Amino acid sequence: MITTRPLKLIVLTLVLVTGAAVCWELFLRGKGLKPDFDDSPELWADKRARVYEPADKTTVFIGSSRIKYDLDVDTWQNLMGTNAIQLAMVGSSPRTIFSDLANDPNFKGNLIVDVTEILFFSPAPQVSITPNEAISYYHKRTPAQKASFGLDKMLEPRLVMLDKDFYSLNGLLDHLYVPNRDGVYAGLDFPIGFHSTLFSRQNKMTDSFLADTARINKVRGIWGSLARLKSDPPVSGKALDAILFSVKHDVDQIRARGGSVLFLRTPSSGPFLMGEKMGYPKEKYWDKLLATTHCKGIYFGDHASLSNFQCPEFSHLNPHDAVLYTKGIIDILKKENRLATAIH
Amino acid sequence: MVFNSYTFIAFFIIMLILHNLPFPWKVKKVNLLLASYIFYAAWNPPFILLLWLSTVIDFFVGRALYTQPNKNKRHLLLVVSLIGNLGMLCFFKYGTFLLDNFVLICNALGFDYHPAHPNIILPAGISFYTFTTLCYTVDMYKRKSEPVKSLLDFSLFVTFFPHLVAGPIVRPPQLVPQFETPRKASKQQLTNGLLLLTLGLFMKVVLADSLLSATADAVFGFPGKLGALDAWTGVLAFSGQIFFDFAGYSTAAIGVALCLGFVLPQNFLYPYAAIGFSDFWRRWHITLSSWLRDYLYIPLGGNRQGNFKTYINIMITMLIGGLWHGANWTFVAWGGLHGLYLWAERALNYHKSSTTPLMGNSSEPMISTASIVPGLSSAKMNNGFLKALLTFLLVCITWVFFRSTTFGGAWQLLGDMFGGQAGNPPLLTTIAIIKVAVVITLMLIFHWLMRGTTVLKVAGRIPSWSVALIWSAMLILIILSQESSKSFIYFQF
Structure with missing residues (x-):
């Protein structure tokens, strides 16, 4: 027997837990932090389930991280009058999700594919790990998991402490920065405020991040460290042709069902852009992609309204520029009626 | 759900x-x-x-x-x-x-x-x-x-x-x-049930999912060769993960039933404090091992048809027990290895009993009915901890087959554990190694200290405010872990 007064024990426990949780939440809010969503497979699956909405009411976006920052979902929805479903995934190639949609006989909608060459054309299996996990989760999702997500989405935007990356038990332990043995890959440690996530899955850099040069430089340093990693040269020759062929196959499948596909190259700047231009020349990759798939595309450097953005950390737009960029691509799409005629 | x-x-x-x-x-x-x-x-x-x-x-x-x-x-x-x-x-x-x-x-x-x-x-x-x-x-x-x-x-x-x-x-x-x-739970049962539910969730969410699973997954999923430190850390992590995951589910299930006024049988009794393998199976997944004893081992003849047939019956029971866990030969190998351990233990006991008188079964710890072979009754408690530690390490080796999806992967990992070259590139971060070391060390100490008692008995002996503090700490860590909705490993079995 635990105690002769069991209810008193339960009440005391609840008071302690509630007190600790409230203090922790207030402490985090006192640091100026705001709640956001974890960019989890659950959130991705919630969006993935919406791709079957009618094509005239919905546009699906896939890509790597850039489109998640650069597309302002509210601006798109207000100006286009259609829903923007964000399925892009950070640090991954969109080809995996592309194939998943292409192989889904019920998907007949408009698809915009953002191309970050180093990831899009990568043959490395690592760039498919997180998309595969999310796709697998979506296809195996149980009614109980859907219901749990329904409850979770009510809590997450209200509590800062539910930020898994930084304030979960593992998040806190991993940010103790205990030195590692030489050669251990500890993952990419992006600073807080760099990838605040909305329910729409749009990423935004926070104001405090944008005002903090040290944190911006830390992200720039991460890009630099990635560039210095020993890796295979950019894919070319038959391996590139195989990738292009598989993309064309996916495009054709979607077209055959009446859907449309448009490619997008979102802005980058500074040394990042220089490196991309050297490694992945436009004519050898982007132009070849459009020629092979017979799709239309919007390359940021080809349009005056899109070509002068400066990314704070060289790779993603800040929230203000994301609105301008989104307006810019909408203008181009409307002017040239590209979305409706993307494949025709 | x-x-x-x-x-x-x-x-x-x-x-x-x-x-x-x-x-x-x-x-x-x-x-x-x-x-x-x-x-x-x-x-x-x-x-x-x-x-x-x-x-x-x-x-x-x-x-x-x-x-x-x-x-x-x-x-x-x-x-x-x-x-x-x-x-x-x-x-x-x-x-x-x-x-x-x-x-x-x-x-x-x-x-x-x-x-x-x-x-x-x-x-x-x-x-x-x-x-x-x-x-x-x-x-x-x-x-x-x-x-x-x-x-x-x-x-x-x-x-x-x-x-x-x-x-x-x-x-x-x-x-x-x-x-x-x-039936309706009394206030006492409700409190006990909620405490057990919390403990079960703490084991699952905090210890298995949050602190151990990533390390186990990284090591068992690594395609190349590993150093001995990484290999052992991964195997120890899985040894903890599988226990906390499954015992966590059982503890939560018993707690949930108790909150409604129903009593379910115990399924785990600090198995990593087991001295020997028959003792291990008296403490690990007790309801399965007793099921296999009553509906397989005994109908096969148990130990009633001579020593040779007993060995065969033990092995058949353990092989089928392994196959019950999953449709893969690696699970059969896991069961077979436990069968070999039980053979060795039985042979050792037989040798000892022929030289020194055996203690009666009455001195055996609880749940002796769950055993399919006699326990290590001659084990001395003064060096029992070392024997328990040896049992644990040998059980860890069996987990390599249980967790690996192929024999190739299992042999490679065993090779890395016992001959891992220092030149192999390191895999795990220092904090991951620290997490595993702390959790597994505390787990072994806790199992040893608790091997003759239960959580509810201990909770009844300490002041209420201490129980409230420990209970609150578990709940806070569950909230902090944010590892909700991960499936339990044993669901796939």
Whole structure:
């Protein structure tokens, strides 16, 4: 027997837990932090389930991280009058999700594919790990998991402490920065405020991040460290042709069902852009992609309204520029009626 | 649905309220049954049909087995039930495995046979509820207990949501009588139940999922060679993960049932404090090992037909126990390795008993009935901890086969553990190694200190404010972990 007064024990426990949780939440809010969503497979699956909405009411976006920052979902929805479903995934190639949609006989909608060459054309299996996990989760999702997500989405935007990356038990332990043995890959440690996530899955850099040069430089340093990693040269020759062929196959499948596909190259700047231009020349990759798939595309450097953005950390737009960029691509799409005629 | 999800919290609160409203007992049982079906259907609604089929067949066949005087007809009824239960299990769980092996044999014999690969989805907990209904059928055949009188009680016995998908595997006499009279948890039971539920979730969410699973996954999923430190850390992490995951589920299940006024059998008793392997199986998944003893080992002849036959029976039991866990030869190897350990232990005991007098079984620790072979009765407690540690390390080696998906992967990891070269690139971060080291060390100490008692007994001996502090700390860490909705490993078995 635990105690002769069991209810008193339960009440005391609840008071302690509630007190600790409230203090922790207030402490985090006192640091100026705001709640956001974890960019989890659950959130991705919630969006993935919406791709079957009618094509005239919905546009699906896939890509790597850039489109998640650069597309302002509210601006798109207000100006286009259609829903923007964000399925892009950070640090991954969109080809995996592309194939998943292409192989889904019920998907007949408009698809915009953002191309970050180093990831899009990568043959490395690592760039498919997180998309595969999310796709697998979506296809195996149980009614109980859907219901749990329904409850979770009510809590997450209200509590800062539910930020898994930084304030979960593992998040806190991993940010103790205990030195590692030489050669251990500890993952990419992006600073807080760099990838605040909305329910729409749009990423935004926070104001405090944008005002903090040290944190911006830390992200720039991460890009630099990635560039210095020993890796295979950019894919070319038959391996590139195989990738292009598989993309064309996916495009054709979607077209055959009446859907449309448009490619997008979102802005980058500074040394990042220089490196991309050297490694992945436009004519050898982007132009070849459009020629092979017979799709239309919007390359940021080809349009005056899109070509002068400066990314704070060289790779993603800040929230203000994301609105301008989104307006810019909408203008181009409307002017040239590209979305409706993307494949025709 | 899983215990560690928001859905379950809402479901459980509704169940507690409904169960405590002044409804007639039959209405409450119907509530529990419907809730159990909802609990199961929340994974994959169509599989509820299998559960119904299994329940209805075994209820009517069980009754007929008990009352049928004709021996041949009783045999026939038993065969019908076994085909129904085991056939379903074989199709869903072992169908692909059997086909793969058949194809391998065909190809080895020179037949070019390549059938389409079936896409069979495994219904959650099918191994558990099949064993639950199977023991009822066998008991009825042997007339060991009375048949359950009402279909409602039998359905609830099979489907009662706390034990449905991952045990403990209950026997009819353990649960059915509890459905016959009205039950409602006392305040004491409710408190104990909530404490056990919290402890189970703490083990699952904080220790298994948050602190250990990533390290185990990284090591077992690493395709190349590893250094010994990384290899051992990964294996130790999985040893902790599998315990906290499964014992966490059992503890939560016992707690949930207790909150509703029902008592489920213990399933784990600090197994990593076991001294020897028979002691381990008295403490690990107790309801499965006792099931295998009563419905497999003893019917095979147990230890009644001489030493040689006893060894064979032990091995058959452990191999089938391994196969029960999963449709892969690696699980069979895991069971076989435990069988070898039990052989060695039995041989050692036999040698000792021929030179020194054996202590009587009365001095053995609790749950001796769950053992399929005698324990290490000559173990001295003064060096017991070292023996327990050795047992733990040998058990860790078996987990390599359990967790690896291929023999190649298992042998490579074993090679890395015992001969890992310093030149292999390091894999794990320092903080990951520290997490595993701290959790496993505390786990072993805790198991050793608790090996002769239970959590509720200890909680009853310490001041209430201490219990409240520990309970709060567990809840806060569960909230902080944010590892909700991860499936339990044993659901796939």
